[in-house]
Amino acid sequence: MVRRLLALSRPLYWYYERRLLKEVKGGPMPRHLGLILDGNRRYARMLGLAPTKGHEFGVKKAYEVLEWCLELGIRTVTVWVFSTDNFRRSPEEVEELMRLFVQEASRMAEDHRIHRHQVQVRVIGRREGFSQEVLEALERLESRTRHHQGMVLNIAMGYGGREEIVDAVKRLLLEAHEKGLSPKEVAEALTPEAIAERLYTAGLPDPDFIVRTSGEIRLSGFLLWQSAYSEFYFADVLWPEFRKIDFLRALRSYQARERRFGR
Template identity: 90%
Template sequence: MLRRLLGLSRPLYWLYEKRLLKEVKKGPMPRHLGLILDGNRRYARALGLPPTKGHEFGVQKAYEVLEWCLEMGIRTVTVWVFSTENFRRSPEEVEALMGLFVREAERMAEDHRILENQVQVRFIGRREGFSPEVRAAMERLEARTRHHQGMVLNIAMGYGGREEIVDAVKSLLLEAEERGLSPKEVAEALTAEEIGKRLYTAGLPDPDFIIRTSGEIRLSGFLLWQSAYSEFYFADVLWPEFRKIDFLRALRSYQARERRFGR
């Protein structure tokens, strides 16, 4: 009986999604969308599988969401896939994740969606914690897509928002030392704009919309500086379960707020 009811509901679900897609396409789109991909391990545990399987499901979902972003014409997307704190996980899980990163970086370098849509891939975060093999895979993918003129896709790996701000300030201080500036001169010249120029996302618009899956209602350090004026959407579903209709609902929420505040 339940299967029959689910079967009957599919056409209604499809029609609703189609109508929602048409509605959302008429509205403003975020210039820069941030995505916190949360819930892979919980999804795997719910299925009685090891955490690494959850990450594999999460990778496939990321490709789907990339296609949705391309369809909606979103020009800049930042996805957070591995934080600085993730290095504290078990050696087995970290090793499996590193292997997955290398495999997917090589795959993305030849992926028709990346090439046909001229997606420029950038990695943001601290790279010194990664093996030479992982760093080389990052560099190959960046070099392969460097001259692309379509969407900018930032992949945050070895990323932490506090670390990003620290790195920006360090960069500013080192540059000041090279120019022979005194601490007082540095302090007098220090502005939010100068720090912004040295963030990992320098040259790109700040994210105006950030989505986090899994029901967690917090940023956990994601783009701390850049998200000062962002809109947020916290989806209850785990990342591998994030459907297109969830994505469209999130965008509709963003558009409603934009209309409300006259932006």
């Protein structure tokens, strides 16, 4: 009975998704979309699998969502895949994640979709703690896509919002020291604009829309500086379960708020 009802509902679901896609395509798109990919481990546990298996499902979903972004013409996307705090997880999980990073960076460097759509991939965050194998795979991916002129895809790895701000201030102070500036001159140079120019995302628009999955209603340090004026959407589904219809509903809510405030 349940299977029969599911089979009958599929055409209605497909029709609703197509209608929603048409509606969303007619509205304003985020210039910069931030994605916090949360819920991989919980999804694996729900299926009775080891938590590390959830990351494999998460990778597959990330490719799907990036294709949706390309279809809708979103120009800049930042995905948070590994925080500085994630190094504290079990050695087995960290090792599995490192294996996936090497595997997927190598795959993306050759992916025909990346090259056909001219996706420029940037890796943002601190690189300390990653193995030479991981670093070489990431650098190869960045090198292969550096001159692309399409979507900018930021992959946040070894990333923390507080660390990003600290690194920007450190960079500013070091530059001031090299110029021989006095403490007073350094203080005068320490402006919001100067810090913004030294963030990992310098040169890109700040995110106007950030989506987090898994039901967590917090940013956990994601793009702390850049998200000051962002709109947020917290989806109550785990990342591997995030469907296109969920994505379209999120974008529809963003567009409704943009229209309401005349932006």
